[in-house]
Amino acid sequence: MANDTKDREIFLSRTLNxxxxxxxxxxxxxxxxxxxxxPTGFTNTISTMDMRAGGEWNLVMxxxxxxxxxxxxxxxxxxxxxxxxYEHVSYPRLVATIEFxxxxxKTLITWHMLxxxxxxxxxxxxxxxxxxxxxxxxxxxxxxxxxxxxx
Amino acid sequence: xxxxxxxxxxxxxxxxxQAIADPTRREIINMIASQPLNVNAIAEKFDVSRQAVSLxxxxxxxxxxxxxxxxxxxxxxxxxxxxLSEVARWVxxxxxxxxxxxxxxxSYIEQLKKQRDGKHGK
Numbered sequence: 616m617a618n619d620t621k622d623r624e625i626f627l628s629r630t631l632n633x634x635x636x637x638x639x640x641x642x643x644x645x646x647x648x649x650x651x652x653x654p655t656g657f658t659n660t661i662s663t664m665d666m667r668a669g670g671e672w673n674l675v676m677x678x679x680x681x682x683x684x685x686x687x688x689x690x691x692x693x694x695x696x697x698x699x700x701y702e703h704v705s706y707p708r709l710v711a712t713i714e715f716x717x718x719x720x721k722t723l724i725t726w727h728m729l730x731x732x733x734x735x736x737x738x739x740x741x742x743x744x745x746x747x748x749x750x751x752x753x754x755x756x757x758x759x760x761x762x763x764x765x766x
Numbered sequence: 767x768x769x770x771x772x773x774x775x776x777x778x779x780x781x782x783x784q785a786i787a788d789p790t791r792r793e794i795i796n797m798i799a800s801q802p803l804n805v806n807a808i809a810e811k812f813d814v815s816r817q818a819v820s821l822x823x824x825x826x827x828x829x830x831x832x833x834x835x836x837x838x839x840x841x842x843x844x845x846x847x848x849x850l851s852e853v854a855r856w857v858x859x860x861x862x863x864x865x866x867x868x869x870x871x872x873s874y875i876e877q878l879k880k881q882r883d884g885k886h887g888k
Contacts, residue, residue, distance in 0.1 A: 641878065
């Protein structure tokens with residue numbers, strides 16, 4: 616029971632309508648990854664992305680509230696067009712494994728994240744809930760203001 | 767003095783996340799999930815002091831995951847697990863957050879494909 620990882624992991628998969636070479640490119644080049652990483656309303660700055668075992672990856676997400684979120688990771692395994700494993704060494708600590716499977720001109724991407732501890736996992740989920748709530752509040756306020764202005 | 771200050775701090779945050787953030791508390795919930803147990807019976811299973819176990823149980827009570835009924839000189843603790851679904855819901859929302867990252871990736875790839883097709887002409 617104690618070694619069961621079910622309560623501290625996330626598993627996602629998606630079939631993307633693009634050949635594996637393009638998906639790989641978009642995942643591994645900083646100028647691309649900055650365009651899709653992070654929640655809506657965030658921008659990203661990538662200072663290092665050394666895609667080889669032991670290489671560093673430094674990504675800072677800039678929140679809509681002006682807050683910066685530092686993400687430092689170390690790549691553990693990189694297999695061209697097949698697999699990326701990285702360890703997120705900033706909080707929350709986790710190991711992510713992303714696998715790419717060629718399916719003709721489509722690509723099945725599977726994304727597994729194993730958090731170091733259940734404690735960190737639920738803390739982050741909770742913090743995220745708070746952030747989501749704030750975001751929704753801002754959206755509501757914006758809608759409200761827009762309605763007021765148009766009157 | 768220390769114990770009461772500690773209790774005060776722990777009482778400051780009482781929600782279901784606080785309740786299950788600690789391994790001892792999770793263990794206590796597991797123990798009483800199937801049948802109610804006395805504080806003494808719970809404390810016997812742990813290496814930590816009865817006082818520490820008592821404090822954990824108090825936090826679980828404050829968080830609404832456990833109810834305690836006086837039973838002679840001891841208290842009978844019963845699990846109220848409805849609240850745990852709140853955790854499941856929040857974890858689910860967190861998972862949705864990562865799903866949206868894949869949504870972003872997907873639409874970015876679509877956009878990129880269109881741009882490139884445009885450049886090369888069809």
